[in-house]
Each structure stands twice: as structure tokens, then as C-alpha cells.
Amino acid sequence: MVYKCTGCKRVVEINSEYGGVRCPYCGHRVLLKERGTIIKRVKAE
Amino acid sequence: MNVDVIELSESRAQFVLSGVSSAFANALRRSMMAEVPSLAIDDVNIYENTSVLYDEVLALRLGLIPLRTDLDLYVLRSECKCEDGCPRCQVSLTLSVEGPKTVYSGDLQSSDPKVVPTETDIPIVKLKKDQKLVLEAIARLGKGKDHAKWQPAVACGYKNLPKIVISGCDRCGACVDVCPKNILKLNETVVVKDEIKCSLCHLCEKACESGAIKISADPASFVFSVEADGSMPCMEMVLRAADEIKKKAKALTKSLSGVT
Numbered sequence: 001m002v003y004k005c006t007g008c009k010r011v012v013e014i015n016s017e018y019g020g021v022r023c024p025y026c027g028h029r030v031l032l033k034e035r036g037t038i039i040k041r042v043k044a045e
Numbered sequence: 046m047n048v049d050v051i052e053l054s055e056s057r058a059q060f061v062l063s064g065v066s067s068a069f070a071n072a073l074r075r076s077m078m079a080e081v082p083s084l085a086i087d088d089v090n091i092y093e094n095t096s097v098l099y100d101e102v103l104a105l106r107l108g109l110i111p112l113r114t115d116l117d118l119y120v121l122r123s124e125c126k127c128e129d130g131c132p133r134c135q136v137s138l139t140l141s142v143e144g145p146k147t148v149y150s151g152d153l154q155s156s157d158p159k160v161v162p163t164e165t166d167i168p169i170v171k172l173k174k175d176q177k178l179v180l181e182a183i184a185r186l187g188k189g190k191d192h193a194k195w196q197p198a199v200a201c202g203y204k205n206l207p208k209i210v211i212s213g214c215d216r217c218g219a220c221v222d223v224c225p226k227n228i229l230k231l232n233e234t235v236v237v238k239d240e241i242k243c244s245l246c247h248l249c250e251k252a253c254e255s256g257a258i259k260i261s262a263d264p265a266s267f268v269f270s271v272e273a274d275g276s277m278p279c280m281e282m283v284l285r286a287a288d289e290i291k292k293k294a295k296a297l298t299k300s301l302s303g304v305t
Contacts, residue, residue: 035093035094035095039090039091039092040090040091040100041088041089041090041091042088042089042091042100042101042103042104043087043088043089043104044085044086044087044088044089044104044105044107044108044182044194045087045104045105045108045192045194
């Protein structure tokens with residue numbers, strides 16, 4: 001799963017072996033999940 | 046049956062329906078609320094949404110925007126012969142905007158120029174700099190009994206026609222003071238200015254010590270107040286509601302004719 005670091009804005013991958021969530025470039029701990037490229041169909045109700 | 050129109054505009058109507066039972070009056074009210082079809086956004090294909098609202102919340106807000114409906118051009122999806130939607134049963138509206146901007150219903154671009162939001166200034170979402178919204182909304186015909194977004198009558202109610210009889214008035218003026226609707230006026234005797242506005246609260250009756258004022262309601266006459274969301278004129282909505290009752294009555298007659 002690809003995430004985006006809110007600190008350095010770089011795309012990062014989470015290492016499942018490492019217990020915590022942290023950007024490997026800047027060490028920032030807040031990562032955002034990027035929206036997928038597929039078109040999302042939502043019911044308007 | 047007799048109908049006296051008191052007020053009629055595109056979005057509001059008030060009329061007196063007399064010579065009918067309360068069951069029929071209620072059937073007409075329910076038919077206006079639940080049986081007359083109208084267009085509303087049903088599905089939303091979201092290509093990009095970086096706004097602060099979740100896709101589902103955004104879709105809900107879009108669904109509640111009233112759309113101008115021509116019932117002669119579109120059919121209900123259940124009555125359409127197609128499988129995946131065709132121009133006869135659905136219409137597409139697109140939205141592509143980038144912040145900073147407040148997105149309004151008027152920003153929706155319809156594939157059918159006749160199907161547009163009734164109001165162009167309904168706010169959908171506020172976008173900040175670099176936030177983007179790209180989507181395609183699919184509008185379909187539906188009925189109010191399935192979802193409130195398909196309800197063309199936003200307010201529809203009735204009351205019995207009030208009857209105010211004044212005899213033996215001693216001009217004390219107590220009834221004029223207590224009337225919350227201000228429909229009584231003290232001249233040589235108490236006169237009623239607008240009988241239809243009476244809410245049948247009976248406060249004047251209680252205030253009148255001499256018992257000169259009597260309030261009653263005509264059980265066979267009803268004052269209807271109807272407000273439409275703008276998807277169709279009020280007159281058309283009432284007529285279509287009556288048509289729906291007729292259709293149901295015919296269907297009932299047909300099904301009962303087979304019973305021996």
C-alpha cells in the first residue's frame with residue numbers, strides 16, 4: 001500500500017517488518033493513504 | 046367534487062376541495078408526497094475528490110438537489126426496456142471544479158438542457174486552494190415513497206374548512222384580542238376577515254362569555270396548502286397525483302374483477 005508523507009510529501013511504502021509507522025526519508029509519523037485511480041461509484045442516499 | 050383555487054403559483058398552491066371524504070383528501074395528499082415521480086441524482090461516479098467532504102456525504106448532498114423534471118420525456122427505470130440505463134430513463138450531470146471556490150448546484154453541467162437544478166445557488170462544498178472535484182452524477186426518476194429526494198411536494202397538508210358563526214354578540218372584543226391569526230375585527234359587531242385562515246383553535250369560543258361565537262369545521266371540505274420543490278409546477282403535481290390515484294383505482298378494479 002502506497003502512502004504519502006504529510007511532512008516531506010514523498011510517496012512512501014510501509015515496511016510491515018517495522019512495528020511503527022514512520023517516513024523513511026524524514027521520520028515524520030503522519031502518513032496519508034492516497035486515493036486510488038479507479039472511479040468510485042457512490043449511491044446518493 | 047368542487048375545487049376553488051385560492052392561490053396558485055409555480056411553487057405554491059392553496060385550494061379548497063369540497064364534496065369529498067377525508068379519506069380521499071388524505072389519499073390526494075399522500076399521492077402528492079409519495080406517488081408523483083420526479084428526477085433526482087441517484088448514482089455518483091467520483092473521479093477525483095480532494096475536498097473536505099467524504100464521497101458519500103457529497104453524493105447525499107447532490108442527491109437532495111431538486112432537478113427540473115419533464116415527466117413526458119423520462120420513464121421510471123423499472124418501466125424502461127433497457128438494462129444498464131439509457132437516455133430515456135437517466136440523465137447525466139457533470140461537475141469539474143478546482144478551488145479556491147464554493148461549489149454551487151449551478152456548476153453542474155447537464156447533458157439535457159431541460160434537466161437542470163431548480164435553484165442555481167445551493168451550496169455543495171467549499172474548496173480551498175488546490176482542492177479539486179471531478180464527478181459524474183446520474184439522475185433518475187423515482188418516487189417519494191422510495192426516498193425523500195424524489196418527493197416533488199416539500200410541504201403538503203390540509204385542514205377542514207372552518208366555519209365561524211356569530212350571533213348575539215355583545216361587542217366585548219375578547220375574541221378579537223385572543224385570536225392568534227387576527228382574523229376577527231370589531232365593527233358594529235364582530236366580523237370575520239378571512240375565514241380560511243382560522244386554525245380552529247377555539248380560543249375565541251372560550252373567550253366569549255355570552256357564547257355568541259361558534260366555531261366548527263366542514264367535514265366534507267378541505268383547505269389544501271401545497272408547496273413544490275420546483276421540479277414541476279404545483280398545478281401539474283396535483284393533477285399527476287390525482288392521475289396516480291385513478292391508476293391505482295383502475296388496477297384495483299381490474300384485480301377484483303378476476304375474483305369470483
